[in-house]
Amino acid sequence: MTGSHIVVDRLSKRYDTSTGAVQALTDVSLSVGPREFCTVIGPSGCGKSTLLAMIGGLLGPDEGSIVIDGRRVAGPDPRRVAMVFQDPGLFPWLTALDNVAFGLELQGIPRAERRRIAADLLGPLGLREFALKYPRELSGGMRQRVAIARALAIDSGIVLMDEPFGALDEQTRFLMGEWLLDVWTRARKTVVFVTHSLQEALALSTRVVVMTARPGRIKSVIDLPLPYPRDLESPEIASFRAKLWGELREESLKTMNQ
Numbered sequence: 477m478t479g480s481h482i483v484v485d486r487l488s489k490r491y492d493t494s495t496g497a498v499q500a501l502t503d504v505s506l507s508v509g510p511r512e513f514c515t516v517i518g519p520s521g522c523g524k525s526t527l528l529a530m531i532g533g534l535l536g537p538d539e540g541s542i543v544i545d546g547r548r549v550a551g552p553d554p555r556r557v558a559m560v561f562q563d564p565g566l567f568p569w570l571t572a573l574d575n576v577a578f579g580l581e582l583q584g585i586p587r588a589e590r591r592r593i594a595a596d597l598l599g600p601l602g603l604r605e606f607a608l609k610y611p612r613e614l615s616g617g618m619r620q621r622v623a624i625a626r627a628l629a630i631d632s633g634i635v636l637m638d639e640p641f642g643a644l645d646e647q648t649r650f651l652m653g654e655w656l657l658d659v660w661t662r663a664r665k666t667v668v669f670v671t672h673s674l675q676e677a678l679a680l681s682t683r684v685v686v687m688t689a690r691p692g693r694i695k696s697v698i699d700l701p702l703p704y705p706r707d708l709e710s711p712e713i714a715s716f717r718a719k720l721w722g723e724l725r726e727e728s729l730k731t732m733n734q
């Protein structure tokens with residue numbers, strides 16, 4: 477399965493809590509084409525995770541809909557949408573290889589075949605020698621790569637990533653970005669990626685969606701029709717950076733003063 481098409485139409489979401497209602501998203505519409513790398517950026521609390529959870533079918537909308545390849549999302553379906561979070565969430569009792577193979581069990585693939593697919597994924601990710609290690613024996617960056625490999629192993633057309641490198645140091649983040657780009661180019665999936673990092677957004681995305689401070693709306697959509705790998709010091713990227721930061725700064729200031 478390669479790159480699915482996601483259509484988010486007039487989505488709104490409110491959380492009702494004991495201290496009152498929180499309007500997390502208001503009237504969000506967005507179309508992400510097959511094989512796009514769409515980055516969602518916005519101040520903290522603006523509803524990025526809520527949006528991703530809804531695309532992944534983990535949360536239902538109050539209003540609006542999400543349609544993937546012509547079919548409405550009605551609940552989680554790992555065969556269509558794989559997810560990666562900031563916490564890699566690996567099973568500590570399984571090796572790296574078996575963590576990657578895990579999702580394939582749900583697809584009814586026999587054990588030997590599962591392990592072959594998982595091994596084929598771990599090799600190019602620089603984890604060949606670590607296949608039989610347990611999560612506690614791996615570095616943070618390696619664990620996150622295993623989590624991403626696990627998401628990629630599933631034959632879904634979409635991978636959603638919610639700040640997958642958020643817990644890593646800057647140098648590791650940078651290398652993980654390079655690595656992800658390489659993986660994405662080969663996997664031909666549609667990616668929706670949430671980050672706080674302008675650098676990551678500029679290095680990776682075909683399109684960047686900037687959200688407003690809560691209640692999250694789409695403030696602007698900026699296309700980045702530039703080849704990879706990108707030179708982040710180039711004048712072209714510098715002008716996109718200035719544009720993005722201009723949009724983001726305004727919303728971040730609102731959040732800071734809320």
Ligand SMILES: Nc1ncnc2c1ncn2[C@@H]1O[C@H](COP(=O)(O)OP(=O)(O)O)[C@@H](O)[C@H]1O
Binds near residue numbers: 499500
């Ligand atoms: N389960 C929940 N119950 C109540 N409020 C929530 C819940 N999840 C998120 N929120 C609130 O909704 C808003 C958006 O949250 P979230 O989607 O996590 O934002 P982001 O990922 O952009 O930081 C925030 O104000 C947050 O506090």
Ligand SMILES: [Mg+2]
Binds near residue numbers: 524525638
């Ligand atoms: Mg979040």
